[in-house]
Amino acid sequence: MAEARSKISYLLERLSQGVASHDRENPGHHSWGVGMAHFDIERLGLEEGEEILPGIILQADGGVTGAFRVLCDGDHDAEQEAAEEEMVEAVSQETRELEIVRPGGAEGTPERIRPPF
Numbered sequence: 622m623a624e625a626r627s628k629i630s631y632l633l634e635r636l637s638q639g640v641a642s643h644d645r646e647n648p649g650h651h652s653w654g655v656g657m658a659h660f661d662i663e664r665l666g667l668e669e670g671e672e673i674l675p676g677i678i679l680q681a682d683g684g685v686t687g688a689f690r691v692l693c694d695g696d697h698d699a700e701q702e703a704a705e706e707e708m709v710e711a712v713s714q715e716t717r718e719l720e721i722v723r724p725g726g727a728e729g730t731p732e733r734i735r736p737p738f
């Protein structure tokens with residue numbers, strides 16, 4: 622599926638940008654992975670433990686969905702959120718498709734609009 626593949630390549634781009642910006646802001650840290658909610662890993666068709674980027678392992682971390690965490694050997698206790706990057710755009714399209722609800726009537730039979738008299 623070409624569509625799924627482009628979604629993944631977009632995601633990979635976001636991940637590598639996130640890791641790069643983490644490394645830039647935390648020059649003393651060594652990043653070794655990316656954490657995602659198990660739910661996101663599943664719906665993106667990824668696998669926990671796979672090397673998603675060179676030297677970066679995908680890890681289910683129980684964090685919030687729609688975002689990923691850069692995993693590193695540094696200390697982020699106080700500023701953990703700083704290492705969290707949004708990936709909503711990459712993932713949300715799928716969610717949005719599922720949320721489309723057409724109340725009543727089949728497609729192609731638009732409701733007849735009556736003039737107000």
Ligand SMILES: [Zn+2]
Pocket residue numbers: 643647650651692693694695696697704
């Ligand atoms: Zn770090």
